[in-house]
Amino acid sequence: MTFQEDINKAVECLRNGGIILYPTDTVWGIGCDATNAEAVRKIYDLKRRAESKSMLVLVDSEGALDRIVDDVPEVAWQLIEAAVDPLTIIYDHPHNVAGNLLAPDGSLGIRITGERYSQELCRRLRRPLVSTSANISGEKTSGIFNDISDDIKNGVDYIASYRRDENSAPSPSNIIKVSDGGLIKVIR
Numbered sequence: 001m002t003f004q005e006d007i008n009k010a011v012e013c014l015r016n017g018g019i020i021l022y023p024t025d026t027v028w029g030i031g032c033d034a035t036n037a038e039a040v041r042k043i044y045d046l047k048r049r050a051e052s053k054s055m056l057v058l059v060d061s062e063g064a065l066d067r068i069v070d071d072v073p074e075v076a077w078q079l080i081e082a083a084v085d086p087l088t089i090i091y092d093h094p095h096n097v098a099g100n101l102l103a104p105d106g107s108l109g110i111r112i113t114g115e116r117y118s119q120e121l122c123r124r125l126r127r128p129l130v131s132t133s134a135n136i137s138g139e140k141t142s143g144i145f146n147d148i149s150d151d152i153k154n155g156v157d158y159i160a161s162y163r164r165d166e167n168s169a170p171s172p173s174n175i176i177k178v179s180d181g182g183l184i185k186v187i188r
Contacts, residue, residue, distance in 0.1 A: 143169025
């Protein structure tokens with residue numbers, strides 16, 4: 001299957017409310033259209049994860065970030081520009097996403113992805129993409145495709161073909177919370 005055929009099938013699944021297993025700029029992720037609350041619920045159910053534990057989303061560009069966060073603090077732009085490794089920033093009061101994605105305090109982690117597959121998914125979907133680790137909640141995070149449990153593989157509607165054969169496990173992203181007032185807190 002070609003890269004474009006793989007992307008086309010994944011995007012079709014996402015547009016139809018499905019959940020996918022796909023490579024990201026960090027670990028393999030479970031994803032869905034971040035504006036579809038029912039699809040988000042399917043991921044919580046698959047992961048056996050409490051909805052009080054929010055999940056993050058990926059976007060493909062700074063413009064896409066601006067569509068979710070009204071006023072991105074200047075310090076967040078500086079962190080994004082300076083980041084060498086993937087960086088997830090938790091923002092206060094995002095919008096244009098499913099309500100069940102938000103943390104109890106109303107915040108959401110968002111990462112601008114530069115990885116080819118996840119970036120193209122976001123571009124083609126034209127919406128933010130949920131990205132949560134491909135594991136049952138509380139179990140070890142799987143960095144490479146072959147280590148992902150059959151429960152997860154059998155529980156999604158589509159599995160990307162791209163990068164399945166890689167054997168090096170990337171690290172999860174760094175996570176920083178940037179509050180509306182510019183206060184910074186390093187989470188991971």
